Amino acid sequence: MNFGKILRTSSVHWQLARDYAFKSDLKIKWVRPEKLPCTKPEKSGDLGKLPSINEKELRLDFKNSKELQDADPVVQSLFQLGNNPLAETSRYLRDQMIKEVQRHPLDYGSMEAKLARMTVRIRSMQEQLDKFPRNIKVKVTLKELIDKRKKFLKYLRRWDYRRFEWMLEKLDLVYKPPPTKFHWITRKESLQKLTDAHCEQIKEERLAEYRKVLNEQKIPFLEDAIKKMEFVHKEQIDLEIPLTVTEEQIADFKRELEYLKSERETKTEDRE
Template identity: 80%
Template sequence: MNFAKILRACKGMQWQLSREYAFKSDLKIKWVRPEKIPCTKPEKSGDLGKLPPVNEKEFLLDYKDSRELQSADPIVQSLFQLGNNRCADTARYLREQLIKEVQRHPLDYGSMEAKLARMTVRIRIMQDELEQYPRNTKLKVALKELIDKRKKFLKYLRRWDYRRFEWMLEKLDLVYKPPPAEFHWITRKESLQKLTDAHCEKIKEERLAEYRNMLDEQKIPFLEDAIKKMEFVRKEQIDLEIPVSVTEEQIKDFKRELEALKSKREVKVDSKK
């Protein structure tokens, strides 16, 4: 192959690449990669609700119904309040409150509903703690495992009893997000193709709308002229006592269409102002 032919081929490829680059820049389409949401965030795990506020002056669960504590000294009472004890006692209190809303009977702590309520409280406590200490890797791993376990339980409940599954989602304020059937990577090339198609579709719709407006503007003088001619033809036919080919209903239909076009044009002018 001659060296001159090789040089011409390289120049042609360079021109083609430059044209493709210019085409991409002319579209003015910017693609930003979507932000990846960690699975430990409530937006990804499906936890719509937060933990309810806790009254720090509430007594511990084991001493809640104690008559002696009700009449004891305030200093003694403060020793058995939630605000002066461990966080584990507060978590236990919240867990008991949520389990009572979904349990089947007062001693139900092993059903699917009770297990889901217990896991939900633990997940939300761990999520709040992870927001304060985002570098705690052990907590992050444990939270991810617990979220996956709850999803597995929800999948089983959805298969066994769909009505109870919907009821649990409403009670726990959850959103169930099943895994996709096929995993699909989000790539820049495919996203740009979709954005380009949407951009071209938008340009086509805008030009079609402009063309429709132009036709409507041309239709107004045409209808005015047609109404005048139809009225003249009808009058002449009546005067000459020949069969009338233009009815009043046809003229009224044309007038109604003309009024609709004029009102539409006035609305557009007012919107532009």
Template identity: 45%
Template sequence: MNSLLNNIKSVSLVANTLAKNGGCVTRGLKSNLKIKWIRPPAIPCTDPSKTGDLESTVKTSPDELAFGYDKSEELKDAPDIVKKLFTLGQLPTAETKKLIREKFRDLVKRHDMDYRSPEATLAIMTSTIRHLQECQKTHPRNRKSKHFLKELNDKRKKYLTDLRRWDYKRFEWVLEKLNLVYHPYPEIWEKPTRKKSLRILTKEHCNEVRQGKLDVYRAELGAQQKNFFKEKAEKLAFIRSEEIACGLEPTITEEEIVAAQEKAAQLCK
């Protein structure tokens, strides 16, 4: 009976321990190596560093005329106060967005009415993506805009992948004109985990320790080379003189002795 009660107490103690530790037993084993792993911060898929959007080369000013009005013959002779009514600063934001889109399209368009070529399509997508990225900075909780931005970015990446496969020179030209960086999909994507990262860091640490010891040993051997070559030249000269004194054909040439002496002199310098 007492043994049964002891077993019940031990089982309840283990259950309480598991509940405190979140369902797992911590063994308390810690590495003595000074390796610290910090989980990399999660970068949103809409971030410019991940989408490949660099600084935009298309700029606008509030005093600039809206798209279409710059070609108006009537506005050329109109007073300044009338021209100001058709500037971007006096018109809705949609006009600024439209002008930026047309400026992006002008960078790669084939003709004035080009809206459907791969280059023009990518330019229009890029202008919309950068506009939405600016909106996300001021309204980060706008989920609808964020989802649309992600879908549009994935669609542009698919278009870039197809253009890269069809015409690589045009692909590079479009990237240069639109100031983009192409990030291809990884062949194998793995989620960063603490266990695997610590194994990689430990392996690198062991390689550094091994390489450090090899460098110290190499430096030690290098310091011994001066005396080694000096002693080698003396022993070679002694062996050659003894062979000549005994009437034998010398097996060591003068060039070998001179080479050892020169090596010793070079190391002394």
């Protein structure tokens, strides 16, 4: 055992004490934050969700088909999104989202279009992962995609800040820069930080209290000072000694006193 210190418990008794594990007496309770998977929307910065779609909507490729418009209802239903694989719905949503942000009708490769496409993919994968949490392929792809989107957002911010802000609004995203340094969350370090914050708070409170005390002493001090200065001024005139206290100085002090008094009045009125 590491006994580095000898404690004297009474006049006769001595006791060995460990010196390395300092335990604070402060009643600070530390709650370890729950681990949030990086695939969750709260972590990835997705505020918005995918729009709900009309299941009777036709597939993307057959939307403008004239033959389909005049076709039998049974044939038409074969091309509805509800009767097609989920991938078709995803494709449809992706196209919708890209059309919201693209620069011109043929633009599918600009940064905005890329970000929009990624966002829809991420959101649909997040829904998928909620249903099947053990689908590792989706999980890995999703994680990679989220990281990539974050990197692209970082680039866009550097290239064109206003466009970046506009994109955040359009896609309903939150952008937080990564922390400068990675570290694991430990009990010791967290408690150190909490203790520091606690000490800082105590310091602020005490300073505020002391400031209040000093401020209250200001008006009596000024009143006293004006009285004494007036007395000295009068005596110096009477005894015909060179003046050290001029009327201007007294006027200055009086002005300050008035200002302080008016300020205090306004404060009390505010409180009422």
